[in-house]
Amino acid sequence: MLLAVDVGNTDTVFGLYQMGAWSHIWRERSLSQESESHYASKLMLHFLEAGISFDAVNTVVLSSVVPDLTPVIQKMLRSLFQVETITVGPNTYPGLSIAIDHPHELGADLIANAVAVMNRYQQNCVVVDFGTALTFTTVSKNGEILGVAILPGLVTAVKALFANTAQLPEVPLKLPESAIGKNTVQSIQAGILLGYEGLVKSLIHRIRSEMGGECIAVATGGLSSIIDTLRDEFVEIDRKLTLDGLRIIGEKVNEN
Structure with missing residues (x-):
């Protein structure tokens, strides 16, 4: 299962992809003043309500246009999923x-x-x-x-x-x-x-x-x-x- 995270200036979107489709998409406000625990609690609640285990996620991909939030979200994702987050940058995709x-x-x-x-x-x-x-x-x-x-x-x-x-x-x-x-x-x-x-x-x-x-x-x-x-x-x-x-x-x- 893949988790895609898109941190925008207004909202942060979390998408879960499995079996060829986006099974769940959640949207939260992008609040630079909030801590890692704030976003962790939001995501934990979404996973709990969907009946999905964190262990089911083996790939995490992050894009962010909010520099202040990037390390906060990276730390939160690393803590919850115990996998290395792929953070998108200009050299991330070799075909581009x-x-x-x-x-x-x-x-x-x-x-x-x-x-x-x-x-x-x-x-x-x-x-x-x-x-x-x-x-x-x-x-x-x-x-x-x-x-x-x-x-x-x-x-x-x-x-x-x-x-x-x-x-x-x-x-x-x-x-x-x-x-x-x-x-x-x-x-x-x-x-x-x-x-x-x-x-x-x-x-x-x-x-x-x-x-x-x-x-x-x-x-x-x-x-x-x-x-x-x-x-x-x-x-x-x-x-x-x-x-x-x-x-x-x-x-x-x-x-x-």
Whole structure:
């Protein structure tokens, strides 16, 4: 059994993979101030409720974009499972090359996404990850990360708007019917959601053009299904893409 752990800026996702499928996926808040015991107690409860023994896990793979939490989660995993955790970095997966200026600056989750699509499609691909940040990772058909575009995610953009404008209310992330908002809520929805719709389409088309026109797009991340009008831009929307990349990395490392 394989445990994949994806530590993001907002949430930490734990996925258990067995018999060719993700049997359990749990999500906890990423809280840098919390201790190893906090995360251990959360994970222990999940395993207890699922009726799964820690001894059943023989592979643990970790990606983290929160440096303060990385050693905390590593120590917790080592204590609970008594196996060496595979911590994803630029040199973890031998079949992937990274053609950017500073490979160690690349988020481990983006590496996992790239590994997943290069194994699944074997063609030029841009992975659009709708998370705390909205990222566009371009991967060549030869298994090379060519580069990344990064901007604030949907929730991050909305929070920034609230933080700097005293009279604006919080609004649900729901696609409006019109770009011409008739009230404050509709106006924010139109500006953020329809604005991001155009942004995502524009960046995908720009990347595809720079790749000579041959480049598919895949979406992932917790907010990947919010903007329904973007569905036709993607060959697939897969919220488990990062976990699948971690799984593939874990299986490859074990082979060696």
